Amino acid sequence: MQTLKQSLASKKFTITAEICPPKGTDVSDFIKKARLLKNKIAAANVTDNQRAVMRLSSLACSVLLLKEGIDPVFQMTCRDRNRIAMQSDIMGAWTLGVKNILALSGDHVSFGDHRDAKAVFDIDSVQLVQVISKLNNGTNMKDTPLKGGTDFFIGAVVAPEAEPGEPELIKFEKKIEAGTRFFQTQAIYNMNQFHKFYEYAKKFDVQILAGILLLKSAKMAHFLNNNVPGVTVPKHLIDEIEKAPDQLAKGVEIAARQVKELKTFCDGAHIMAIGQEESVPAIIEMAG
Amino acid sequence: MIITKQKDFFKILEYLKGRNNIYLFGCDSCAEQCETGGDKEVKAMAYLLKNEGKKITGFSIPAETCYSMLVKKYFREDKDMIENADAFLVLACGAGVKAVADAVGDGKPVFPALDSLYLANVTRYGHFFEGCSLCGDCVLGETGGICPHTQCPKGLLNGPCGGMVNGKCEVNMENDCAWIVIYRRLKAQGRLGILKRIAPPKDYSNSVKPRTVVVESRMKNK
Ligand code: SF4
Numbered sequence: 001m002q003t004l005k006q007s008l009a010s011k012k013f014t015i016t017a018e019i020c021p022p023k024g025t026d027v028s029d030f031i032k033k034a035r036l037l038k039n040k041i042a043a044a045n046v047t048d049n050q051r052a053v054m055r056l057s058s059l060a061c062s063v064l065l066l067k068e069g070i071d072p073v074f075q076m077t078c079r080d081r082n083r084i085a086m087q088s089d090i091m092g093a094w095t096l097g098v099k100n101i102l103a104l105s106g107d108h109v110s111f112g113d114h115r116d117a118k119a120v121f122d123i124d125s126v127q128l129v130q131v132i133s134k135l136n137n138g139t140n141m142k143d144t145p146l147k148g149g150t151d152f153f154i155g156a157v158v159a160p161e162a163e164p165g166e167p168e169l170i171k172f173e174k175k176i177e178a179g180t181r182f183f184q185t186q187a188i189y190n191m192n193q194f195h196k197f198y199e200y201a202k203k204f205d206v207q208i209l210a211g212i213l214l215l216k217s218a219k220m221a222h223f224l225n226n227n228v229p230g231v232t233v234p235k236h237l238i239d240e241i242e243k244a245p246d247q248l249a250k251g252v253e254i255a256a257r258q259v260k261e262l263k264t265f266c267d268g269a270h271i272m273a274i275g276q277e278e279s280v281p282a283i284i285e286m287a288g
Numbered sequence: 289m290i291i292t293k294q295k296d297f298f299k300i301l302e303y304l305k306g307r308n309n310i311y312l313f314g315c316d317s318c319a320e321q322c323e324t325g326g327d328k329e330v331k332a333m334a335y336l337l338k339n340e341g342k343k344i345t346g347f348s349i350p351a352e353t354c355y356s357m358l359v360k361k362y363f364r365e366d367k368d369m370i371e372n373a374d375a376f377l378v379l380a381c382g383a384g385v386k387a388v389a390d391a392v393g394d395g396k397p398v399f400p401a402l403d404s405l406y407l408a409n410v411t412r413y414g415h416f417f418e419g420c421s422l423c424g425d426c427v428l429g430e431t432g433g434i435c436p437h438t439q440c441p442k443g444l445l446n447g448p449c450g451g452m453v454n455g456k457c458e459v460n461m462e463n464d465c466a467w468i469v470i471y472r473r474l475k476a477q478g479r480l481g482i483l484k485r486i487a488p489p490k491d492y493s494n495s496v497k498p499r500t501v502v503v504e505s506r507m508k509n510k
């Protein structure tokens with residue numbers, strides 16, 4: 001099995017995709033989707049209670065992917081655990097064979113299905129990257145030596161289309177300083193703007209996987225715009241999908257078009273299909 | 289100022305079920321300004337409870353009900369206060385409820401009529417904004433006087449999250465993203481360098497509860 005790190009090091013265009021854990025313990029659909037993506041992508045991200053909706057743990061699902069021969073990217077948010085639990089789970093993931101981790105803040109609990117929950121946010125995503133770097137160096141975040149550390153390939157998220165952009169770029173640089181080796185971006189729509197961001201980002205020793213979001217339908221695009229933090233699908237794309245006789249086919253076509261364009265300059269793409277993982281192979285094929 | 293909000297009246301009635309003689313406490317400080325525990329609200333509560341068949345044995349509105357010593361004085365001055373009541377209902381913040389409960393002692397129950405919400409700035413007359421959450425490790429010196437621990441619902445310390453859209457907060461699009469406000473202010477002050485340094489995790493060791501401070505110079509009979 002080639003790992004994400006190896007794939008990116010080989011300089012070939014690297015594709016990752018996101019798989020959402022099930023709500024419950026029946027993992028048959030999750031495994032089915034994983035098998036569909038096997039050998040088509042370099043690694044699969046496992047989301048961590050995305051949108052603050054409680055699901056099967058990203059750690060457990062990462063291990064399930066390993067058993068299927070897929071390199072998992074274990075996503076960890078700062079929303080649900082304090083610094084003690086986080087370090088403990090990160091080391092746990094390492095002992096179970098997980099090699100990649102993606103640090104993110106996490107959507108606020110007020111979006112999810114447990115709105116009465118306490119939002120933890122004991123540390124933030126930059127500090128989380130720092131913590132993982134320390135574990136990689138064999139100490140915990142208090143600099144106490146560990147009997148065996150980790151050696152994670154550390155990833156984080158960046159929003160190249162954030163407006164205003166400067167504070168986001170300052171945070172991006174802090175994530176690099178903290179030890180981030182690769183970035184998966186939030187969904188991108190403006191290729192010219194992304195290209196500029198990419199040129200700037202390549203001044204640093206990091207790999208960039210551009211986020212591509214599959215739009216299943218115009219209705220879904222509207223839903224995302226209204227309910228998912230940080231997602232703003234531009235109107236011209238929604239119109240293009242609305243007019244199509246087969247909206248899903250159109251969404252796949254648009255995603256493939258974006259991936260194809262990325263292939264001309266970027267390190268890779270990260271496809272977020274949000275429940276429509278079975279369409280990912282078609283996107284990859286169509287992108288050539 | 290401490291912001292309070294009245295509990296559901298049915299919840300209050302549930303507390304007072306089977307207790308017919310009620311003594312009321314208000315507070316002439318914060319709760320008066322939020323219109324939850326001043327003279328007007330205490331009298332309105334008395335009226336509502338009388339309609340429910342309760343007898344109001346009396347009421348007091350101390351200048352500051354969180355001032356435990358002051359509240360104790362009321363009890364010393366009215367020896368029968370405890371005797372005559374089956375229960376006490378307090379229209380003040382949690383600290384006010386505690387002051388009354390401590391003064392009453394173990395014999396009779398004391399109930400809160402309000403929920404205590406937050407420490408506020410009075411931004412305009414009648415407008416109360418949560419600006420500090422008393423974390424015990426103040427970072428305002430690095431954030432242009434804007435509290436990321438309070439104005440950012442996630443309490444992030446290193447800049448905006450991915451949910452920020454056009455300077456607004458993902459949790460409530462009516463609100464400015466705290467980090468954009470901080471960024472603009474530090475930029476205007478030529479202090480963006482602070483934002484470029486990684487802020488360390490917050491030190492929560494100063495917020496182990498309950499916290500107690502003794503100001504020696506203010507102690508009488510030292
Ligand atoms: S950092 Fe914020 S919550 Fe903490 S003391 Fe300062 S203003 Fe208050």
Ligand code: SF4
Binds near residue numbers: 442453456465
């Ligand atoms: S949008 Fe800004 S204020 Fe709102 S949670 Fe994110 S960082 Fe905090």
